[in-house]
Amino acid sequence: GVAEYLTPVLKDSKFKETGVLTPEEFVKAGDHLVHHCPTWQWSTGDESKIKPYLPKNKQFLLTRNVPCYKRCKQLEYTEQEKIVQPEDGEGGWVDTHPTNDNLTEGSGTAEMSNDEKSDSDEAEDMKNNLGNAMSELVLGDDDDDGEAAVMEDSDLEDEEDEAEVKPISDREHxxxxxxxxxxxxxxxRTYDLNITYDKYYQTPRLWVSGHDENRHPLSVDQMYEDVSQDHAKRTVTMESHPHIPGPPMASVHPCRHAEVMKFFIQTVTEGGRELGVHMYLIIFLKFVQAVIPTIEYDYTQNFTM
Amino acid sequence: MSSAVDNEKILQFLPFSSVISSSFWHKLTQMKIDVYALNDEPVEITGYYTNQSISSRLPACLNVDYSSFENRQVSDAVGTNGILCQGLLQNTNTLEAFKDINKQTAINKCGEQIWNDILSGAALSNPSLLTRFLLLTFADLKKYQFYYWFAFPTLVFPSKILLNDDPKEVDKVLTKEELLQFQQAYDEFKSSYGQSAFVVEKNTELGYKCHPLKELANLKDIMWIGFCDPSSLPTNPGWPLRNLLALLAHHHKERLVGLSILCWRDGVRDGQRRVGSSLLIEIKDVVYPGETDSIPKCLGWEKNERGKLGARTVNLSNSMDPERLAESAV
Structure with missing residues (x-):
């Protein structure tokens, strides 16, 4: 917008005082994130939208095809839930799992603990079940069967390809x-997540776009199902992406990011330690998890509050 | 499905699942208006897939988005574990033309290209030539309705591959120390060659070493042939292995029986690299098609939501129609 256009690029670090970032600090924090969590990568975006205050090949960060197995309403909120309260007492972030005091506790919720089994345990479970899974081919009952049938091609030889793994239906899964x-x-459902640098708010900004089980784009209302009730419509807005062409995209509004970040910095400082600016995005991703608790993006690293 | 006839373990591959970002349709609309106009000749685009570990249990996604229209040669654009692949986009002017395209002929043409790259040896030097895709589209710009159909062409050659045993996770076969050594050898290979298929050599002096495929003929202590696997199934490799085996069957037929394949899965979760669920497959026997003088049969049209061969549609009027956008903005 005009306000962003008129806002001068932040030159000097004010990270410790106010929780905001310079573009250089954003790049530093982004490099740190990509190094530790390589599912995140830098992107150039659309050539015509390149921002001069960021390196050409480091315009924004993205991670793709992030699974989202559950809707927010399926999460059981409990009395353990507490509010992370910035000092002024307004708003704040819901911390959905305050009992985890160590950020390495990965994927969000207690119900998902089966995800945290080792790959090899899972492999055992999977082996036991694959036989069943392979032997049946159950078709999903889509609403648009009629239309889909019209688009099916009778000219193609639909002979069995015995070397192809056959899927089973969504509901079975x-x-x-x-x-x-x-x-x-x-x-x-899967999501693509982007982190851009917001020149006006001088903070990172998170963008999400999702696909459903059939890999069709999710509508805004569908995406709200994956945003915590405390934040849907209040914190998540539809706006033009600064680097990607196309229709408006859902974004977590950055107006409170700096404040929350300042709160984290103070907590760490009071604990007698110092929070380096390179940690910004790791912490950022930790706190936006309160907004999108079921989207299982990767962000963790050994860091104790 | 009659699996396990006579207790044969037939090697089965997980097909790709296409994922199209909304930004792809937006860019296609732009290209159709500004560049292609009524030209419906196929144009080159790019897509990409990723290595993943089984903990994700996601389909083997092949993504296209707005950047697919840019001429990307390097895999910088797709991140550490992304693998860039070439595709052909054919955008028709009418729905009739979309339906009328002979799908078998279209995929055969792609198959022929892949087969020629195998015969010439070009695919030995550049294995990414083996993993291509074809995308048919029709954009109904008035209704913001898009019709599309992906094909991931694969040659049915050999016609059947039989396994000795169920695939094994690599961390059940190697010690932690060995796996780490291999991982270092792979990282070294990747940073110098960046290829998605490789030969793994192991001997007492060097330990593990990864080589480009084209060196296969000169190597002695071959342990595995490896490839970057987009599948997250604990029992089956992904689609790219199929054409890789066609390549090996043509150039190194004598090595195929008894060969071990490493389905390399290089995922990250909770900031930890996970490679232990990579699969090892041992080929027991190989059956070739009867006629050997023609081009092998080519398959690979993606199935729709109903599991049938058919196109898919997506309607983006909610996000692209200016009128609807204006309404929802109120």
């Missing part, structure tokens, strides 16, 4: 997953 016995591909 959900059942298997919840009974902790899933041993196959899960057709699930």
């Amino acid at each position: 959900v059942a298997l997953k919840t009974s902790e016995s899933g041993g196959e591909i899960i057709q699930t």
